[in-house]
Structures are given as structure tokens and as C-alpha cells.
Amino acid sequence: MTRAPRDASRAPPLRFGTYPTPVEPLPSLSNASTGLWIKHDDRTSTLYGGNKVRKLEHILAQAKARGAERLVTMGAVGSHHVLATAIYGRQFGFEVEAVLVPQPRTDHAVANVRAGLAQGLRVFPVSTYAGVPPRVVSRLLVPGAFLVPPGGSSLAGAMGYVEAAHELASQVRSGQLPEPDLVVVAAGSGGTAAGLAAGLALEGLRSRVVGVSVTPPTALLGAYTRMLALRCLRAAGAPDEDVPARLSLEGGYLGAGYGHPTQEGADATERAAAVGIELDATYTAKAFAAALDLVGAARVATILYWHTLSTASMEPLLQGAPQEEALPLGVRRLLL
Ligand SMILES: *Cc1c(COP(=O)(O)O)cnc(C)c1O
Numbered sequence: 001m002t003r004a005p006r007d008a009s010r011a012p013p014l015r016f017g018t019y020p021t022p023v024e025p026l027p028s029l030s031n032a033s034t035g036l037w038i039k040h041d042d043r044t045s046t047l048y049g050g051n052k053v054r055k056l057e058h059i060l061a062q063a064k065a066r067g068a069e070r071l072v073t074m075g076a077v078g079s080h081h082v083l084a085t086a087i088y089g090r091q092f093g094f095e096v097e098a099v100l101v102p103q104p105r106t107d108h109a110v111a112n113v114r115a116g117l118a119q120g121l122r123v124f125p126v127s128t129y130a131g132v133p134p135r136v137v138s139r140l141l142v143p144g145a146f147l148v149p150p151g152g153s154s155l156a157g158a159m160g161y162v163e164a165a166h167e168l169a170s171q172v173r174s175g176q177l178p179e180p181d182l183v184v185v186a187a188g189s190g191g192t193a194a195g196l197a198a199g200l201a202l203e204g205l206r207s208r209v210v211g212v213s214v215t216p217p218t219a220l221l222g223a224y225t226r227m228l229a230l231r232c233l234r235a236a237g238a239p240d241e242d243v244p245a246r247l248s249l250e251g252g253y254l255g256a257g258y259g260h261p262t263q264e265g266a267d268a269t270e271r272a273a274a275v276g277i278e279l280d281a282t283y284t285a286k287a288f289a290a291a292l293d294l295v296g297a298a299r300v301a302t303i304l305y306w307h308t309l310s311t312a313s314m315e316p317l318l319q320g321a322p323q324e325e326a327l328p329l330g331v332r333r334l335l336l
Contacts, residue, residue: 010235011065013057013160016088017044020167023177023304028275034295037177037304038277039168042311050310051192052084054160055152060092062156068146070095072139074132076259077102077125077334078109080283080310081151081189086121087317094146097122099135103259105335108280110324111314113331118321125330151189153224155231158195162232165199168304172205180207181300186287186308187211187249188258190225196306197225197247198232207304210294211249212287215258218251225249253286264289277307284309 021040030036044053063071071089075082075098082098089096098116100123103109117123124135140147148154172179183200187193193211200207213221229243255262265285272279272288279285284307291305324332 011061013163014061014064014092015057016091017053017057018046019044020171023168023171025177026275026305029271029292029295031295034298034300035178035302036291036295037180037302039304039306041164042278042307042309045310046312048084048087048310048317049312050080050084051161051308052081052152053088054164055157055191056084056088056160058156058160059148059152059154060088060094063094063146063148064092066146068094069144070097070142070146071148072097072099072136072145073148073152074099074101074136074150076100076109077331078106078112078259080112082121083112083116083119084310085148085152086116086119090119095122096120097124097139099124099126099132099139100331100334101126101129101132102334102336106259106261106281109259110335111318113327114321114324115314115317117327118318123328123331125328125334127333149189151191153189153191153194153228155228155235158191158198158228158232159235161192161195162199162202162236165196165203165205169200169203169205177304178302179205180302180304182210182294182298182303183207183306184210184212184287184291184294184303185306186283187213187221187225188215188283190221190228192306192308193247193249194225194228195232197243198229198236198241201233201241201243201246202236202238208245209247210290211247212253212290213249213251214254214283214286216254218249218254222249250290253290255286258282262286262289268292278309278311280309
């Protein structure tokens with residue numbers, strides 16, 4: 001006889017990603033003293049990859065265990081998290097709703113919101129961040145709702161990256177890559193960096209995590225990320241690890257703010273493209289710029305850049321999607 005889990009945050013995860021994701025050296029972007037490597041979480045799924053897949057495996061399991069029927073989340077209009085929640089939430093039988101805020105218009109952001117609508121995402125546009133909480137609360141009051149926090153960075157979501165750190169540790173142990181001194185990853189809501197820092201500590205690896213902030217204020221993001229890493233450790237029964245020594249937030253690549261492209265990001269995007277790696281302006285261009293600079297500046301042997309952007313084709317997801325001109329007016333107004 002099986003008993004229902006007492007704590008729904010411990011529900012066994014659903015599985016819809018493909019693991020382990022490969023690791024690969026980037027010799028042409030390394031130098032004599034420091035090797036740069038990449039962890040391909042762009043390839044967590046051929047339907048839609050990136051870093052939201054591992055998080056949603058845990059979050060959707062928790063929502064199912066709670067008996068929820070409708071996911072309520074929030075994000076910028078072109079959010080990867082909102083799109084991933086729409087795709088996988090619908091696949092597992094949930095209705096999916098998102099309160100959306102403005103961001104600078106890019107073709108990438110437009111494609112994301114079009115694809116979300118094509119998956120049956122229900123959108124609630126608001127013009128300012130201050131407008132988000134009342135709208136979210138009103139959707140949560142309707143029975144059957146389950147809150148998925150921004151970026152999927154709940155404890156359950158971050159536990160997906162504790163697991164990812166275990167996956168990396170077995171790749172290190174089997175000799176697929178040297179033990180990284182630094183793991184560099186984009187940090188938007190912090191769950192990825194938090195889970196990795198906790199998981200690497202649990203594995204006893206010496207790797208430190210550098211979260212490259214794409215969301216101001218970086219100090220607040222850092223505090224939230226460290227707290228979440230501690231909660232992951234506590235959930236795993238090992239609360240005594242020294243999180244501050246394991247996890248730092250780098251605020252120097254943010255530029256004018258969330259979703260605003262930077263020159264360093266554009267340069268990094270060009271250098272990445274030369275070795276076949278695709279980056280986006282909001283997250284991965286800034287993180288990769290930091291990783292490239294660290295290759296020159298950090299006196300360490302091995303740096304692992306953790307790639308978080310889906311590289312799955314958007315074409316199947318855009319089938320039947322409204323054209324940009326046909327987007328609801330409230331949505332078009334969010335594309336600044
Ligand atoms: C969401 C996202 C991130 C940030 O992950 P967090 O866990 O929110 O910090 C990084 N890169 C990409 C491409 C993302 O979509």
C-alpha cells in the first residue's frame with residue numbers, strides 16, 4: 001500500500017525532460033590556464049528545453065499532489081517561464097493563467113507570447129509591477145488554483161536544480177569533465193543558482209556558483225537566492241553547509257535592467273555563435289559575457305557555463321498562433 005506524501009513539496013517529480021544533458025569543452029574560448037566548458041540545459045527537451053523543464057517536473061508534481069486544476073503564474077510578456085509553464089502545464093491537464101508585465105520588444109519576446117497563446121495560455125496584462133499582486137490574488141481566489149511563483153523559483157522548482165547538480169557530479173566522477181572551480185549561470189529569479197549551489201554542496205564538490213544577475217536589484221536577488229539555497233539544504237536534511245562561500249551574485253552585466261540588451265552581451269553572442277551556441281539578450285548573453293571575462297580574470301582551471309536557453313525549434317509551438325498584429329491590444333501594449 002502506498003501512502004500519499006505528507007508534504008506535497010516532496011511529491012516525486014514528473015519526468016518529461018531528457019537526461020543527462022551533455023557537457024562539452026569550448027577549447028577555442030579557453031586559454032592556457034583556464035578551460036571553459038558548457039552544460040547543455042538548452043537540450044532538456046526537444047519540445048521546449050532550457051532551465052524551466054527541471055523546475056516544472058517538480059512544480060507540476062506538487063500541483064497534482066495538491067489536487068490543483070489551474071496554474072496561476074506571472075512574468076514579463078515574453079517570459080520563458082510563462083511559456084514553459086503553458087506548454088507543460090497544458091500537457092499535464094492544467095489550465096494555465098499568467099499575469100503579464102511589460103518588457104522591451106524583441107522578436108524573441110513576441111514569439112514567446114504568441115507561442116504561449118497558441119498553447120491555450122490565458123493572459124492577464126497589467127501595465128506595472130505594482131499591478132501584479134492584486135491580479136494574481138484575484139485569480140488565486142477562484143477554486144482549483146495553484147500559485148507558481150515568478151521564474152518557477154519555489155522550493156520545489158529549485159529542487160530540480162539540486163538534482164541537476166547530482167547529475168553534474170556523476171559526470172565529473174565518470175571523467176566526462178574536470179571538477180569545475182566555477183559554475184556560471186544566469187540568475188533571474190534565483191532558483192537555478194540556488195538549487196545548483198545547494199546540490200553541489202551536498203555532493204561535496206568544491207565548485208562555487210556565480211549567478212549573473214539579469215534582474216535588479218541584485219542585492220535583493222542575492223538575498224533571496226541564498227535563502228532559497230538554505231531551504232534546499234534543509235529539505236535535503238543537510239542545513240549546515242556554508243552557502244555564502246558557495247554562491248555569489250554578479251551584478252556587473254545587467255545594463256539598463258531586465259530585458260535590456262547590453263554591448264557586452266552582444267559581443268558574447270557573436271563569440272558564442274562562432275562556436276554554434278545560440279544566446280538570448282535577456283539572460284544568456286549576459287551570463288556568457290561574464291563567463292568569458294572570468295576565463296581571462298579568474299585564476300582557476302575550469303569554468304562551467306550552464307546554458308539555460310531552450311534551443312528547440314519554435315515552429316511547432318507557433319502553429320496556429322496569432323500574428324503580432326492580431327495579439328490582444330492589452331498584450332501588444334506590454335511590448336515596449
Ligand atoms: C528563467 C531563465 C533563467 C533564470 O533562471 P532563474 O532560476 O529564474 O534564476 C536563465 N536563463 C534563461 C534562458 C531563462 O529562461
